[in-house]
Amino acid sequence: MKLRWQIFWHLFFWAIAVSFLIFIAHDDSKISANDILVLFVLYPIINIGLFYLNYLVFIPRFLDKKKYSIYAIAIVSSLIIFGLGKYGLAVVFKEYILMRTKGHIVGFLSYFLSTIFTSLIFLFLSTALKFTADWFLNERIQRDLENQRLSAELAFLKSQINPHFLFNSLNSIYSLAYQRSETTPEAILKLSEIMRYMLYECNDNKVDLAKELQYLHNYIDLQKIRFSNKAYIDYKVDGAIASQQIVPLLLIAFIENAFKHGVANDPLTPIRLLIDVDAENLHFYIQNKKHTNNRDPAGGIGLNNVKRRLDLLYPHKYNLDIRDEADTYTVELSLVL
Structure with a gap:
């Protein structure tokens, strides 16, 4: 698949997913427009960024090259950095995110662990997509190589036909010529x-x-x-x-x-x-x-x-x-x- 079509389908998928979440949230009268902006726009952008960081950088550079320890360090570091970033965003918009009923505010550890869980979901999805895409690509390459091999073998088999036929036919004509x-x-x-x-x-x-x-x-x-x-x-x-x-x-x-x-x-x-x-x-x-x-x-x-x-x-x-x-x-x- 060409790059522009890959980009198109990725954008199309995320647009549909985010729009679906906003549509569901919009039906809840308790959720304000600011809630929708923070929860269903800013946070998805962060999660999608983590998705593509793993998909485009970590897997090709580390996991595909069997640098497992570096990949693990990169994943753990990203989880911590993105988790802290989400918490910082939550502090800025705490009335929409951290504030719960009866004035209760969610603590750092509880919120941080919940963001880690969400981040792991996006990391899993990006890894699954990458391996699935690579599998289909490898299958297509193998099919192309097999088709090329079969085409070469068929060309060789066909090349044997003409000399074989010509050899037999010339023998026949030689017999006629010999007999005048x-x-x-x-x-x-x-x-x-x-x-x-x-x-x-x-x-x-x-x-x-x-x-x-x-x-x-x-x-x-x-x-x-x-x-x-x-x-x-x-x-x-x-x-x-x-x-x-x-x-x-x-x-x-x-x-x-x-x-x-x-x-x-x-x-x-x-x-x-x-x-x-x-x-x-x-x-x-x-x-x-x-x-x-x-x-x-x-x-x-x-x-x-x-x-x-x-x-x-x-x-x-x-x-x-x-x-x-x-x-x-x-x-x-x-x-x-």
Whole structure:
């Protein structure tokens, strides 16, 4: 909170408190205007002064720096000085303060102890306010630091996606070029469209789901080119996707994994990919037949990356089920958009 707003709220609180006391006292016919001036104006100014002496000086300079003995001396000295000051003011206006019924005058010790009690209340309130304000400030700082840490981690995770994807895609295009395939230029063009999306349209925290699905479609087309249009994939999207958004580059790792570790050129066991979208949820399903001679574990950097991003960006809003069975590898992701 900015300083001017802090000052405003402090002034507002004290004005309301003093006005409330004056309003209550004004209803008592036995209390004169002079009583109100002394009891509800001059004395509150003294008590409020003690409040801020502790709040702005003693706590920051002594208590926060663990100078407990100096703080205790400062508090005791202030209680004595302010108590004597209040008694001096009471002597000046003794007919309003010290004088009681039947001409009885309150003694020094009795009055001094009562002022000490009042001063302790204001010291307690200022200490409680200071520690409460510091606690909220520290909590905000911790949240900011945690958000910065998470932002840095997300930036690092996202920075891994492009090199990882590019590495796999270049391997595919290299295979086409090595085979002198006529589809190599088309593959390079498709890759350029994919990279344009990744570099220029994925900078926001979320992107339109329709654009993300188009990006996945382009990747699938690139893989079909790699397999000379002999890659078989049963790909279906259901539901209204026009108004939905999703964290970018979140689903690609599962599809990459299916093409890299699965059998894509068997028309009897195509890669099955289903994306179902409703008003609030996305259900992603992909299954592929596993290579019998593939000894590399499925996943690696890509899946570990996406799991961590799901934890950070969709906490308690997703369910990821990965089934690595003897012949098939299946991924199901349910996500609250």
